Amino acid sequence: MLEYLQIGIAWGARQIWQSLPLLVTLAALLLALAPLNLFQGYAPAPDIVLASVFFWAIFGPQFLPAWAVFALGLTQDIATGGPIGFWALVYLLAYGFALSQRVFFFGRTVPGVWLGFIIVALVTAFVTWIVGSTYFSRWLPVAPILMQALVSIAVFPLAAKAFFFVRGFLTTAREGL
Amino acid sequence: MAWDRKRRRGFESGPFGFITQNLSLAFLTAVAFAVLVVTRAQDGIFDGVRETITDAGAPVLEVVAAPAAEVKRLGDGVTSIFSVYEENQKLREENARLRSNLTELAELQRKTKRYEELLKIRPDDQVTFVAARVIADATGPFARTVLVNAGREQGLTKGQAVVDEHGLLGRVVTTGNRSARVLLLTDLNSRIPVLIEGSNLKAIMVGDNSGQPMLEYLPPGSRITAGARIVTTADGKMFPPGIAVGTVAEGKSPRVKLFTGESRADFVRILKFTPSLDVDDAAPEPLPGAQPPKEGAAQPTTATPGQPAATAPRRPKTTPVAALMPG
Numbered sequence: 001m002l003e004y005l006q007i008g009i010a011w012g013a014r015q016i017w018q019s020l021p022l023l024v025t026l027a028a029l030l031l032a033l034a035p036l037n038l039f040q041g042y043a044p045a046p047d048i049v050l051a052s053v054f055f056w057a058i059f060g061p062q063f064l065p066a067w068a069v070f071a072l073g074l075t076q077d078i079a080t081g082g083p084i085g086f087w088a089l090v091y092l093l094a095y096g097f098a099l100s101q102r103v104f105f106f107g108r109t110v111p112g113v114w115l116g117f118i119i120v121a122l123v124t125a126f127v128t129w130i131v132g133s134t135y136f137s138r139w140l141p142v143a144p145i146l147m148q149a150l151v152s153i154a155v156f157p158l159a160a161k162a163f164f165f166v167r168g169f170l171t172t173a174r175e176g177l
Numbered sequence: 178m179a180w181d182r183k184r185r186r187g188f189e190s191g192p193f194g195f196i197t198q199n200l201s202l203a204f205l206t207a208v209a210f211a212v213l214v215v216t217r218a219q220d221g222i223f224d225g226v227r228e229t230i231t232d233a234g235a236p237v238l239e240v241v242a243a244p245a246a247e248v249k250r251l252g253d254g255v256t257s258i259f260s261v262y263e264e265n266q267k268l269r270e271e272n273a274r275l276r277s278n279l280t281e282l283a284e285l286q287r288k289t290k291r292y293e294e295l296l297k298i299r300p301d302d303q304v305t306f307v308a309a310r311v312i313a314d315a316t317g318p319f320a321r322t323v324l325v326n327a328g329r330e331q332g333l334t335k336g337q338a339v340v341d342e343h344g345l346l347g348r349v350v351t352t353g354n355r356s357a358r359v360l361l362l363t364d365l366n367s368r369i370p371v372l373i374e375g376s377n378l379k380a381i382m383v384g385d386n387s388g389q390p391m392l393e394y395l396p397p398g399s400r401i402t403a404g405a406r407i408v409t410t411a412d413g414k415m416f417p418p419g420i421a422v423g424t425v426a427e428g429k430s431p432r433v434k435l436f437t438g439e440s441r442a443d444f445v446r447i448l449k450f451t452p453s454l455d456v457d458d459a460a461p462e463p464l465p466g467a468q469p470p471k472e473g474a475a476q477p478t479t480a481t482p483g484q485p486a487a488t489a490p491r492r493p494k495t496t497p498v499a500a501l502m503p504g
Contacts, residue, residue, distance in 0.1 A: 035245055035312070066205050083213060135213065144318040
């Protein structure tokens, strides 16, 4: 009986430990919601969730599986007050896209990965614009979406550094594929 | 080579593992799409769930918001320290001007009060307010909203106006027990009836996620000048009239330069506005020879024996237009 309990506790602890990327991203999402208003509102906040989704799709999808991406998207939807399902869909599409392009990142250095993120961020911005325009049935202004993508791209190397740090706790596997 | 094989196993873990991984992704994408379609078809279907979750998360956000406000204040302090001298000079001049205006204002106030007494004008609409802290600032490319730490328990309801020290900020869209979401004027879904001072034109201010909302439904051929002040109107019984909104921005299409700007306050006020009854609200007296109203159409104003209509006792409060006419 006790053994089962021990196994159960060990399993639970492992699950929590394994979902560290999800928890870290959730924390970042909540922090990004803080009414800091840096840059006096001229620059939008970076999309840390997208950076995380891309990073883990490349460097360990087992640590941030599709359901976690879905959960992150729904949290974003609820937190921002936008249509429910919107960010969940966009992030899952970005995740799938990054996953399908995974082989190209084999053994890439940081600039190589960054280039990958630039592509994914721009494609995601385009998808976001299309899905958003369809949902609201009018053409949305492109500038805010593009601005956010650019800010996310600028911040990505920093975010990647933090995610590599988290990854260090989870696996000792090399950072390439 | 061995390294390569090991890595590949982690990635694919056999054909079955690879398929399941992608299956769950495909399935969840389909679910997300379905949820989005349902949200689109029935707006507000998930509002209850959202309110509950936001309410539960509000304490966490509040904890994060407090130090964030301090950081923001620190940043503001650093930037303003360089312009202290000019700021001081400017404020001195403004102070002198305002002092002279003050005496004029007192005189005007006395006069207005006297006139109102003479004309027996009904008292102004009751406006009380609740102060709240902004606990989350969720402004992405698609939604411009903020969360405040006051909700139904503080008497907030949907549609109430939210202002900061500069002017109108937005309106309450959803309310939880202790938190509420404020839709900013720049949001895509924001529609506010406004009045352009000077020309006395009415318009609808429409947000489009850019910094400056558009002015729509202006009367055809109307001319507006850049810099004209824009205030709220009581049309639609949403807001108390006369709240400062912004000025007409320069440019081709009519847009509004908001007083609140892009930077937002830590604290806001939510206005509880109970409009006093308008002439339009009173029970419509059927005109002689007019068609009788359809059944159900006049329900809110007809008093049933067991349940007196809410509007009926308030009717005498309104001053009939004829009484104001001389002679």
